[in-house]
Amino acid sequence: MTATTRVISVSVPVRDQDKAIEFYTQTLGCELVTDVELWPGARLVEVRPPGSSVSLLLLPPDSEIPVAVRLGTTDADEAHARLTAAGATMHNDEPLRWEGVPPMFAFADGDGNTLVYLEEGGPTRA
Template sequence: MTMTTRVISVSVPVADQDAAIAFYVQTLGCELRTDVEIWPGARLVEVVPPGSSVALVLLPPDSEIPVAVRLGTTDARAAYDRLREADAVLYNDDVLHLEGAPPMFHFADPDGNGLVYLQEPDGARG
């Protein structure tokens, strides 16, 4: 099984999401890909540099959305089980199934860096 298919996005902590959008879009020339409230109080903002498939997720420091590198995987359940068996630090009790989102879970590498696996639909790997 190929656990990791690609880097989807990388979080960048920002003090003010609107100011960050202005900087990344107007100054750096990124495209605003996503700006949605995924649950009350949790705003997900993604910008993408020209020609890149990897997004930057602009998150305030108090966000419930984890600051992490988001990785694609072919099978979130199998990846979760494999990491659990390897005694990795898992921040979710199980794979999350949120409405409108792919199966996912949050974990850490051995140095404590935040990572999230998102299950990719067939054919979506890039």
């Protein structure tokens, strides 16, 4: 069975990403890890407390990037098949494969919370 390997990141909904960066870095002492526009209108901002392996993604509530808890898994395909067979609410018909990022997919738990599985430990697939 595919394992959940760790919590990678947790999304925090924010109204203004620039103000959130200022608060999380200057007030809370987090490090800015990522600030990129993945595609037009989809800005990904990631901060991390020093010494932590878990990041916070600062996302607007209306972002196309899901506000979710991101978990690592050993095999995205197997995890997707297992969750589909278990009747989980799937947000992707199959794992997404984008150049430079690991296979991933989004789903919901029984309470409607969005979770994302990202494959860890193997080569990144295009």
